[in-house]
């Protein structure tokens with residue numbers, strides 16, 4: 001579904017991603033792990049078009065997509081949930097969800113909000129509250145819910161568990177399994193909660209200093225303590 005070949009990118013003149021090749025097959029959950037500043041978020045930003053790729057190729061369903069602006073990629077079916085609590089505090093839950101539908105017609109957005117609230121019933125009870133009055137966990141659910149409004153085929157998640165207590169991490173990750181299994185949404189997820197994300201993903205890429213340091217099946221890495229340790233040294 002998603003194929004990245006020899007991607008090089010960065011900010012201004014500073015290169016942070018070096019010759020990265022990776023792919024995500026339809027129906028998979030793929031995790032992207034690695035130490036701080038390895039370039040994980042940068043790769044997600046390059047995929048959705050928030051930053052340009054310097055060279056290499058990014059293709060979605062065999063169609064080259066480097067150079068696309070984020071709304072074009074959203075229309076193709078790629079939705080991005082960025083790192084940190086990116087909800088609009090002053091706006092209500094509903095208004096936050098409406099923003100998620102900015103590429104859709106109004107009727108379609110309303111229909112999608114209705115459908116997405118079925119997946120996140122806790123948000124349904126809070127629909128008129130401002131996002132700032134939600135707990136951290138609820139805000140993270142809202143950020144994911146907003147990314148689902150355009151009905152994506154591929155969901156890019158950047159550290160969704162950031163700041164969440166262990167029981168909420170489990171709840172959120174269970175949701176991802178549900179999205180993947182029940183709705184058929186393919187997921188590429190960046191995480192620091194390594195064991196937890198390996199437990200829900202099919203395959204994993206680990207980045208180190210902007211390069212792929214490991215790729216393989218999540219289960220294999222989960223049972224390889226030595227390898228796991230070296231990846232984060």
Ligand SMILES: Nc1ncnc2c1ncn2[C@@H]1O[C@H](COP(=O)(O)OP(=O)(O)OP(=O)(O)O)[C@@H](O)[C@H]1O
Nearest residue numbers: 011014016034035036037038039040041042043083
């Ligand atoms: N907007 C920016 N302008 C300049 N440099 C940036 C920018 N964003 C990130 N960088 C740099 O690029 C490198 C990779 O950052 P990136 O955010 O991709 O890392 P990461 O793997 O997501 O780390 P973390 O786990 O801390 O989120 C870092 O050295 C960072 O300082």
Ligand SMILES: [Mg+2]
Nearest residue numbers: 040041042083
């Ligand atoms: Mg990051």
